[in-house]
Amino acid sequence: IQQVFKQLFYMINAVALNNLLLRKDVCSWSTGMQLRFNISQLEEWLRGKNLQQSGAPQTLEPLIQAAQLLQLKKKTSEDAEAICSLCTSLTTQQIVKILNLYTPVNEFEERVTVAFIRDIQTHLQERNDPPQLLLDFKHMFPVLFPFSPSSITMDTIHIPASLNLEFLNKV
Numbered sequence: 001i002q003q004v005f006k007q008l009f010y011m012i013n014a015v016a017l018n019n020l021l022l023r024k025d026v027c028s029w030s031t032g033m034q035l036r037f038n039i040s041q042l043e044e045w046l047r048g049k050n051l052q053q054s055g056a057p058q059t060l061e062p063l064i065q066a067a068q069l070l071q072l073k074k075k076t077s078e079d080a081e082a083i084c085s086l087c088t089s090l091t092t093q094q095i096v097k098i099l100n101l102y103t104p105v106n107e108f109e110e111r112v113t114v115a116f117i118r119d120i121q122t123h124l125q126e127r128n129d130p131p132q133l134l135l136d137f138k139h140m141f142p143v144l145f146p147f148s149p150s151s152i153t154m155d156t157i158h159i160p161a162s163l164n165l166e167f168l169n170k171v
Helices: 003-023 029-048 061-071 076-086 090-101 114-124
Strands: none
Touching: 003 029, 003 076, 003 090, 061 076, 061 090, 076 090, 076 114, 090 114
16 A cells, blocks of 8 residues: 555656646746645645655655745845755756746746856756656556565475476475
């Protein structure tokens, strides 16, 4: 059950983050607030079902960081440093793309300046991120089956003659 929910939450993360990276109309402060609220509801549900150890909350980390990126101030060099230290699960390309797509919804917000984006790129250039923008939503985590040893010892097993396994010898 835990592995199923880890996979499911990864897919939720990948589809939501890919939509955020491809749609300018959803890259805003208010979307960041809405995303963060919805993610907290998912995390609360996981805690209620005692599934927080499944790895599912960790799969949501890139989406959480993207939501926080949308909510942070984006003006000064200190803001750039805060963004770089906070967004460790996002690649440089993803951070820059979200900042480029950021669209103010009301008059109190301002567009992200080109100088600020260059400042972010300067701070992040030492990272060795893979050059990928979108997450692979078809990624499958390996299924792990727990080993439970049998209480039956091998010397007590009787092999029926009807199986035609005479070539097997008990050792």
